[in-house]
Amino acid sequence: MWYELSKEFTYVTLGLEGKFADALHFFIYDTAKIWFLLITIIFAVSFLRSWVNTEYVRAHLQGKSSLYGHVGASLFGIITPFCSCSAIPLFLGFIQARIPLGVTFSYLISAPMNNEIAIAMLFGIFGWKVTSIYIILGLSVAILGGWLIGKMNLEKEILLDVKPMEGELSASLVKLTFKERTKEAWSYTADIFKKIYIYVMIGVGVGAWIHGYIPTDFIASYTGEGNPFAVIIAVLMGIPMYSNAAGVMPLVEVLTSKGMLLGTALSFMMAVTALSLPEALILKKIISLKLIGIFFAIVGSGIIAIGYLFNIIL
């Protein structure tokens, strides 16, 4: 649908021809498609989320078995919102409810990695197959990473003395009318869209430029099979880019179409979302540098392993 509309607009309405028209057509088509998917997916996720808030997740995970805890925390990470600015109350609140440290980390790994913006962008750019692979592998990293951290007895690395609460929290879903849920989901969607639409345009624009002007050999030799360290470099580069996931992903699309291996691309995107420098700086106030280091090392190596595995299989 978007393809035809954008084609009609570029070639007929504006009456353009040639290379510039092709580039413009690509730009309009890609931007419109991604915007549309972003709005639809973010709306759907925030609508679902109007039932479940973080307080509910905490009450639900309290006192559950280790296996249920890790899997449940990772799954809840998909639909609950996560903002690195509320990482501290979330972290301490989980510990306070006697949720094990490892389970808390499963949630802390999964929530930013499976955020709705990343999922919508992936879906818009790479389709449902790559998106499902991303989610499944992301969940595995969250489950295994959290489990490993739990096994290492690092409770003493929490710098604040959190008094465990007594008794059980009662888990209750958020009660709202259908209209209130729709309104809330819509205002959240509009809010996010206003924040990121420009990054999508920039990302698609720069992508279109690379597409047209940078030779394939150049990209393939740095990011393709020619470079055995590509995955590691991609992960390191992804760490400082958290807030720009929406702008980075259209670039990744172009790089893959020019010879970057899919495993490398997946690792890069996971590093962008899961390893966030601002989050680490915030967490430093409540947990030791050692624990942050272990957290980054475990998640980082998990993501790197996924990248290499994929490059070998695909």
Add this chain to the structure above:
Amino acid sequence: MKIEVLGTGCAKCISLEKVVKEAVAKSGKFAQIEKVDDIMKIMEYQVISTPGLVIDGKVVSTGKVLSVDEVLALIRE
């Protein structure tokens, strides 16, 4: 009436505080507004997604920036 805005200095917490001030001014009521950024105090309210809004010791909202009208409705209750 005492209104507390819970948050550790994120952008959303600052917006909520602004909204609350506006709502109180509109309501014409006398209310004491306090910004709570001590994490231990926030924990005591059992709030784990900031910003949180507390009116007279009762948590009325967590994790979102309410609109002026929504806060007004809560104040008038």
